[in-house]
Amino acid sequence: MADAYLADTLDPRTIVMTVRQDVHSAGIPVLCQSCEARHRGICGALDPDQLVGLAKTSSKHTVEPGSELMGDAETVDSYSNVLSGVVKLTKSLSDGRQQIVALQFAPDFLGRPFKVESVINAEAATAVSLCSFPRASVERMMRESPDLEHRLLKQTLNELDDARDWMVTLGRKTAAEKVASFLLMIARNIDPTLDPNTNPTSFELPLTRADIADFLGLTIETVSRQLTRLRTDGVIRIDNNRHVTVDSLARLASRSGA
């Protein structure tokens, strides 16, 4: 039996796509053991024929940072569930200015059905593990399974809400509010069960200062200065540049511009 890859944890800034090889022996629940718990609808909707197809095309890809995972069907012909880690979706202007337009956390679905012209790059921001499916199988599944499409619609609507919320941040908030909003957003996504009254809270920042700047429409220096200000004001503590402790989420929220 072939080696079974699943949920490998990889070096940051590299996305490796893995598909479990032993689909035949294990059946649907084993195909995607990790995401089965969270993506029952997406993984569970595969039928045996599709699993055979998956087994044939499964392979371990390594994709260089910055290369397109989405928006270019030829590059990487697959859809994935994010099992752990953070994937950043970016768009760039011709002169190199970049904007991160979304962060994908587990258990988000990564891929753009019904491809359109829009070019988005997907890049691993941290160590990322993915469970991938061939594009063709997913698209067939979608045609055959209204339930899958329903789940996808719900995720897409949520992503649309997130995007529009972030538009307010980009268009109307000050640098200080942007950075506070960012920290809150990360805290909530890293631990979705987070109770706003649980203090203190701490987490690892999944992004570099440069990434944060690209997400907030700021420069590295401004991000750094605002983080310093939050630190000297006693709102947060930062250890090793990445580990953030928030004493009072409410205090942070009050600086986020509501």
Place this chain on the structure above:
Amino acid sequence: MADAYLADTLDPRTIVMTVRQDVHSAGIPVLCQSCEARHRGICGALDPDQLVGLAKTSSKHTVEPGSELMGDAETVDSYSNVLSGVVKLTKSLSDGRQQIVALQFAPDFLGRPFKVESVINAEAATAVSLCSFPRASVERMMRESPDLEHRLLKQTLNELDDARDWMVTLGRKTAAEKVASFLLMIARNIDPTLDPNTNPTSFELPLTRADIADFLGLTIETVSRQLTRLRTDGVIRIDNNRHVTVDSLARLASRSGA
């Protein structure tokens, strides 16, 4: 037979919802004569029982500018197709700062299925005509018709792409680029068949300077100055504050930051 309202053209900044009254006699194609051509999937999926329900609940609503059409299910309990005109979707911060997060042109579908907490206001930017359906009917339709859900997924994916494109504009473009991008976007949406080589092109601006500012994350004054600059540089002409003539779309595009 009841009076048949359809596709009324209304005063700017007022949304009036209309549902044709004579559904019984006319059947599905008549329910929504105007949008039938463009929204076949959404309107055509209604079954006769639902039409009866529609007839009972149909009425002519007038909604004040700034009041919530979406995000508050109790306020206006319906979904609509935009038949003509432009609807702006806005989000606000607690202190009143506002951001327009999307513009809806015909034949967009207006409404948020599977309501989430996100609060978005919808307001008519110009004279707008709408074809509306009771919320309950649309949600039942969606449960019963995978085709409707498929169409909705496609529109939602397109809106997500638009939102993410605009995030780049908000986060990374200069004021001059933002205004040029806005004019291009309007030109393309008002006439989707627009050939980029057809010059000159002219259209009515659907937004006031204040709205444009709220869409671009700028102030009124900055928008005005940038429009003046485009005018003095000979890129556009503006008559009566609203009628814009673009001599060369390519020249405008070159200022939009790509």
Place this chain on the structure above:
DNA sequence: CAAAGGCTTTGACCGAAATCAAGGTATCGG
């Protein structure tokens, strides 16, 4: 027609964030 009010333009000035420029700090390979 005249007055009023809303929208737009323009000008002068200001300030938040960008840019430019050093340094400092953590991590990794040898």
Place this chain on the structure above:
DNA sequence: CCGATACCTTGATTTCGGTCAAAGCCTTTG
């Protein structure tokens, strides 16, 4: 351990867009 490298912080200065203020223009209304 040490040097190299990438990432981060801090300071000085500049600049783009915001703020404040005033005037022009267009439409509405009596």
